[in-house]
Structure formats: structure tokens, C-alpha cells
Amino acid sequence: MNYIIPVFIDVIVPILILLGIGLILQRKFQFRLRPIANLVTYCFMPAAVFINIYYAEIDLQLVFQLLLYLSLFITILIILSNILSRLLKLGNGEAAALKNSISLMNSGNYGLPVSQLVFSSNPLGVSVQIIVLVVQNLLTFTYGLYNLISASKSIIELLRDLIKLPIIHALILAVIFKIFEAPIPTPLLVPVEQLAGGFPALALILLGAQLESIKIRSFHKVIPWSLFGRLITGPVVALILIFTLGMEGVIAQSLFIASAFPTSRNTATLALEYDVEPELHAQIVLYSTLLSSITVTLVIFLSMQLF
Structure with missing residues (x-):
């Protein structure tokens, strides 16, 4: 239970502060959010994904070991x-x-x-999370993007948007540079790193600005099912798979903890960009982030007891 306060202070509080900044600024200045969403989607987000994949120190043996688990977890x-x-x-x-x-x-x-907080003395746990991060990036901008675009566009328009989307290009380039271990010239790398560094803050501020116009009184029927599926069903499925596949130790702990994270903020950012229920997506991200302060800390405690 010693992890509860550090997790809340070091992770949840900074996120809530950035959301609050976005909400306050939007209330004062009433920004047009669509251009900001375009900036995030077409500039900051591709840079962040590229840097995450390019710098990830991934052990190939660990990748193959986790491939079956991640495939089953995502599919389920x-x-x-x-x-x-x-x-x-x-x-x-x-x-x-x-x-x-x-x-x-x-x-x-x-x-x-x-x-990084939980596995500060064991880098293997962080390496597992990096692999999960890479897989989630791929899933977000393939399956997740397909769900959003197909909700409002035809298959032909979907394919056109997927081909033109900078995030797809960033993923492909990052994989190519990673496979061939190609160095990137400093004049090119520095601005990409700076864009990537600004992405989390700008994305959360944008999300906070979205939340400013949301009437919390309207609690959509989708929200409780989303919260239950992400924060409860996710860890339950993960635990069943971990026991079924015989995973143990730090790998099992890291995968179990990763399964409890809240809904990706990218869902709200992309939903605003493509105008597919942006307020509903934003509410889900908000509520799942708030409730995860309880569920994630509980899963961390259970992971230390079970594995």
C-alpha cells in the first residue's frame, strides 16, 4: 500500500493540473479547438510516436515472449x-x-x-511497459483510427485518410530507422525531440479545453460500460492470461499493472479532429483517469502480492 500516495502525487496530480490549465484557459479565452487539434494530430503526435519507438531499448527475446500475450489480450x-x-x-x-x-x-x-516508479530498481519492468507502449501506439493509429473514421466516412475515404495521415508515416519511418540502426542528424533530431516533448502537455491542455464545454450533468450510458471495460475487465483478462500462460515475476507484474491504465487521451484528441462524439470521448478519458487513481494503485498492490 506504500505505492498509493506516490502514484497519486507523481502521476495523477500532474495530469489533473494540465487538464485544469486547459479548462481555465478555454473558459477565459474561448479558443477555437479544431485548429489546435489539427496541430496536435499532424505535428506533435507523429513526433512523439516516432521518438518513443526510435529510442525504445527493446530486447528481441522479450518481444517474442510477450507477443502471444499482447495478441491475446488485445484480441479479447x-x-x-x-x-x-x-x-x-x-x-x-x-x-x-x-x-x-x-x-x-x-x-x-x-x-x-x-x-518507472514501481520498477525503479528493475529496468525489466520498464522495458515491458515500453513494448506495451509501442503496441498501443500501433493499435491506436490503426484499429482506433479505423473506428473513428469509419463512423463518419466511407471505406474509400478511410483508406485515403489512413494513407495521408502523418502518424502512419512516422510509425513506418521509426521502424525503418530502428531496424537499420540509422543515426538521425542532430539538426533533424532536435526539433523532433522538442515536438515530442511538448506533445503530452499540449494534448492534456487540449483535453482540458474540451472538458470546459462539457456539461457533466449529461452522463451518457456508454460511460459506465467504458469505465468497467477499461478499468475492471482489462485487469481481469490480463490476470487470467498471465496465469494461463504461466508468466511470473517482474514480467507478470508489469503486464498486470499495464492492463489497468485509463483510456488513452489520444482517443479524445483524434475524436475532436474527426468530429466523432468528441465530448463523449473526452468525458470517458476524464472519468477513467480520475478513477484510475484508485484502480491502478489497487492493481499495483495486488501485483506485488500475487507475483
Whole structure:
């Protein structure tokens, strides 16, 4: 239980502060949010994903060991969220919010700090989280983006947008540079690093600005299902898979903790960019982030007891 206060202070509080800054600034200045969302999606976000993948110190043996687990974990969550959206008879936009909120986790500015705190004396735990982060980046800008675009556009328009999207180019370039271990000239690397460094703050400020116009009185029926799927079902599925696959020690701890992270803030950013239920996505991110201060710390405690 010693992890509860540090996790809340070092991870949750900074996120809430940035959300609050965005909310206060939007209330005072009433920014046009669409251009800011474009800036995040087409500039800051690709840089952040590129840098995350380019700098990740990943052991190939560890990657192969985790591949089966991650494939099963993601597949199960996608299937469950699709079944749930059909049972609830949701519209396209609402279904996209539910599917993405359950399947996509905040493994970046939330997951890495938590892992670095918990596994400060064991770098293997952080390495596992980096692999999860890379997989989540790929999932967000393939499956997650497909859910959003297909909710409002045809298949042809979807393919065109996917091909043109800078994040896809950034992922491909990062993988190429990583495979060939190609160095990047400093004049090019420095601005990319600076853009990547600004992404978490700008994305959270943007999310806070989105939240300013949200009437919390309207509690959509999708929200409790999203929260249950992301914060409860995710760790339960992870625990079952970990025991089934016989994983132990730090790897099991890290995977179990990673399964409990709240919904990715990128879901709200992309939803605003493509105008697919942006307020619903933003509310889900807000509530899941707030409640995760309880669920994540509980999962951390359980992981230390079980493994």
C-alpha cells in the first residue's frame, strides 16, 4: 500500500493540473479547438510516436515472449467491446467511443511514469511497459483510427485518410530507422525531440479545453460500460492470461499493472479532429483517469502480492 500516495502525487496530480490549465484557459479565452487539434494530430503526435519507438531499448527475446500475450489480450478486449456495442445497440459514433475506450490505454504519459516508479530498481519492468507502449501506439493509429473514421466516412475515404495521415508515416519511418540502426542528424533530431516533448502537455491542455464545454450533468450510458471495460475487465483478462500462460515475476507484474491504465487521451484528441462524439470521448478519458487513481494503485498492490 506504500505505492498509493506516490502514484497519486507523481502521476495523477500532474495530469489533473494540465487538464485544469486547459479548462481555465478555454473558459477565459474561448479558443477555437479544431485548429489546435489539427496541430496536435499532424505535428506533435507523429513526433512523439516516432521518438518513443526510435529510442525504445527493446530486447528481441522479450518481444517474442510477450507477443502471444499482447495478441491475446488485445484480441479479447476488441471482441468483448464489439459484442458489448452490439448488445447496447449503439450508433456508429457511440460504438467507436466504447470500442476505443476499452481497447486503447494511456501507456505513454501515464503508463511510463507509473512503471518507472514501481520498477525503479528493475529496468525489466520498464522495458515491458515500453513494448506495451509501442503496441498501443500501433493499435491506436490503426484499429482506433479505423473506428473513428469509419463512423463518419466511407471505406474509400478511410483508406485515403489512413494513407495521408502523418502518424502512419512516422510509425513506418521509426521502424525503418530502428531496424537499420540509422543515426538521425542532430539538426533533424532536435526539433523532433522538442515536438515530442511538448506533445503530452499540449494534448492534456487540449483535453482540458474540451472538458470546459462539457456539461457533466449529461452522463451518457456508454460511460459506465467504458469505465468497467477499461478499468475492471482489462485487469481481469490480463490476470487470467498471465496465469494461463504461466508468466511470473517482474514480467507478470508489469503486464498486470499495464492492463489497468485509463483510456488513452489520444482517443479524445483524434475524436475532436474527426468530429466523432468528441465530448463523449473526452468525458470517458476524464472519468477513467480520475478513477484510475484508485484502480491502478489497487492493481499495483495486488501485483506485488500475487507475483
